Amino acid sequence: MSGDTRTRLLEAARSCLLADGYAALSTRKVADIAGVPLSQIHYHFGGKQGLVLSLLDYENRRRVDRQRQLYSADAPLWKRYEQACDLLEEDLSSGYVRVLQEMIAAGWSDTDLANQVLAMLRSWFDVLRDVADEAETRFGSLGPFAAADFAGLIGLAFLGGEAVILLGEPEWGQQVRGWLRSVGELIRRFEESAG
Incomplete structure (x- = not known):
């Protein structure tokens, strides 16, 4: 499941970056699109910058x-x-x-x-x-x-x-x-x- 969560977060981040750009990227929105708790971004990537x-x-x-x-x-x-x-x-x-x-x-x-x-x-x-x-x-x-x-x-x-x-x-x-x-x-x- 961990690999799947990570992949879903990366795909959601790509989608959000294309729509909003880096400055407006919302980790909450990324987590919502990926269908996972916001804490998973911090767990897998340490935060917004690590995710991107x-x-x-x-x-x-x-x-x-x-x-x-x-x-x-x-x-x-x-x-x-x-x-x-x-x-x-x-x-x-x-x-x-x-x-x-x-x-x-x-x-x-x-x-x-x-x-x-x-x-x-x-x-x-x-x-x-x-x-x-x-x-x-x-x-x-x-x-x-x-x-x-x-x-x-x-x-x-x-x-x-x-x-x-x-x-x-x-x-x-x-x-x-x-x-x-x-x-x-x-x-x-x-x-x-x-x-």
């Missing part, structure tokens, strides 16, 4: 594993990048991106929270670094960029792009998606010229 961090950690691990599998596939790098752009839509619709951005914002005024969110972000940048290292090994050079620099730029482009998409203005959202996809075209051209 557990949700983010769970979602983050699943998605990082997915990205590792994606990038380990035997396909041109530009095709794998395009698939990553496709997966952004899944991450947006699932609420993962919203939760991540909410926790980034909350971390601006809470150092402990910021450190935990940065540790999760580091796992994404590690995936990107591995892919950039692979590209550097295969092609010899990434132009003026070291592999870590290229990986960092890609990661920051996605984080910034996600923040703009979440603002909800459709035209801007489409532009951001196009800008992110244009990097795939750049990778394709580089890959083809180097190969």
Whole structure:
């Protein structure tokens, strides 16, 4: 029952975060939606912040594993990048991106929270670094960029792009998606010229 209660609380927290955001998140509402006493949030997570961090950690691990599998596939790098752009839509619709951005914002005024969110972000940048290292090994050079620099730029482009998409203005959202996809075209051209 304990695992079931924990799962129900995480699912309820995701639902509430998507509806209300982190600042307005009510642990009482989460408990009501999950159908459990409020004390269960404190028992399983220690409070609101622990609940949301557990949700983010769970979602983050699943998605990082997915990205590792994606990038380990035997396909041109530009095709794998395009698939990553496709997966952004899944991450947006699932609420993962919203939760991540909410926790980034909350971390601006809470150092402990910021450190935990940065540790999760580091796992994404590690995936990107591995892919950039692979590209550097295969092609010899990434132009003026070291592999870590290229990986960092890609990661920051996605984080910034996600923040703009979440603002909800459709035209801007489409532009951001196009800008992110244009990097795939750049990778394709580089890959083809180097190969």
